[in-house]
Amino acid sequence: MRLFQNYGLYPSYLPRLNQLAMSTQSFAERRDVFLNDRFGASHFLQPVLDGSPEAFFTNGDDAVLQRRWAREQGMSGEPTLEAILLAQIEHHATEVFYNLDPVRYPSAFVAKLPGCVKTALCWRAAPSGNADFTAYAAVLGNFPSILDMWRDKGCRAESFFPAHDPVMDEYGHGERPIDVVFVGGYSRHHRARARTLEQVARLAGGRNIVLCLDASRLTRLAESAIGRLLPxxxxxxxxxxxxxxxxxxxxxxxxxxxxSAKIVLNGAIDMSGSDRGNMRCFEAMGCGALLVSDAGRYPGGMDSETIVTYAGGSDCLAQIETSLNNWTEIKAKAERGRAAVRDLYSKQQQWALFRSLVSRL
Incomplete structure (x- = not known):
């Protein structure tokens, strides 16, 4: 199978990538720096991470990366990022195109794919307004309610999951000086999460609480000197x-x-309903921390034997305090969680499921 996997960068990650790749000159060097940093690696299929010659990976929205490829291949003029991506697919003789950035490259893009492409799939685990993905053979995701939403929009939708990144095994084997860590977005889509974070932040007087927040542009504006003069x-x-x-x-x-954390706090975005199992769950458990997350419907292996759930803000505080006060016992639960993610969601199993899906489309 000649596989092409396209990803998309978070704007807030780009400065880090530019710094890490500062000394690179070629397309391959910048791409390899990105892959080695493991950003989003839970979604990258095994042949990509193994460096298989039949697999091609790119970030289709990374202008620096894509224009390097265009120059190296002798593309004339100033081709658009879409034109470069199409040229890459044709040059690779792709058979299966797997797109993790379908909002940028929706059905209109699929209609332009070269004839070598036999199957085009995309991953989308969130509502996307009026975006049209019906030209894809299937939309993949791990939230049942959102899969049903895509079906209602005329798409074929199939269940698929992030995977345990084997590199996670290198982390989390020493002391865990941080009591609670949260890493994630903070915007208008995170109302319930914001209420919980406010309560947890108040524990900072007696506990080591770390909140690493990717604030929205509106939040950053509101907190700026000018923004404080606005309503x-x-x-x-x-x-x-x-x-x-x-x-x-x-x-x-x-x-x-x-x-480095005993507990990783997770909170679903408001638009996911009662479905749970975002990528942070896989990352937290894969790095051996105890996942403390809001109650809901979780995928297999994320249950009372491996994670702790809370019903609301005050219950979250109670679960955190109970877990920290009984850490010797709770640590065993975190270790069971790490084993569950490694065993149930390995890269080998993810790739086998992907191949099975392709064979049925």
Whole structure:
């Protein structure tokens, strides 16, 4: 199978990538720096991470990366990122195109794929407005309710999962000086999460609490000197949160942080309903921390034997305190969680499921 996997970068990750790849000159060098940093690696299929000659990977929205490839291949003029991506697919003689950035490259893009492509699939685990993915053979995701939403929009939708990144095994085997860590977004989509974070932040007086927040542009504006003169108070973070908030962390720095924490706090975004199992769950458990997350429907292996769930803000505080006060016992639960993610969601199993899906489309 000649596999092409396309990913998309978070804008807040790009400065880190540019710094890590500062000394690189070629397309392959910059791409390898990205892959080695493991940002998003739970989604990358085994042949990509193994460096298989039949697999091609790129970040289709990384202008620096893509234009390096265009120059190296002798593309004339200033081709668009879409034109470069199509040229890469044709040059690779791709048979299966797997796109993790379908909002940028929806059905209109699929219609332009070269004839060598036999199957095009995409991953999308969130609502996406009026985006059209019907030209894809299937939309993949791990939230049942959102899969049903895609089916209602005329798409074929199939269950698929992030996987345990084997590199996670390198982290989290020493002391865990951080009591609770949270890493994630903070925006209008995170109302329930924000309420919980405010309560947890108040524990910082007696506990080592680390909040690494990727604040939205509106939140950053609201907290700026100019923004404080505007009617944006509802978009500012509570004082308890803002006081201890740190910048977001990514890649191997994220693994190192999760491996230094006893507890990783997780909170679903409001749009996911009662479905649970976002990528942070896999990363936290894979790095050996105890996942403390909001109650809901979790995938297999994430249950009372391996994680702790809470019903609301006050219950979250109670679960955190109980877990920290009984850490010797609770540590065994975290270790069971690590084993469960490694055993149930390995890269080998993810790749086998992907191949099975392709064979049925």
């Amino acid at each position: 944006l108070r509802q978009h500012r973070r509570p004082e308890a949160v803002a006081k201890i908030a740190q910048p977001p962390v990514f890649g191997r720095d994220l693994y190192d942080l999760l491996g």
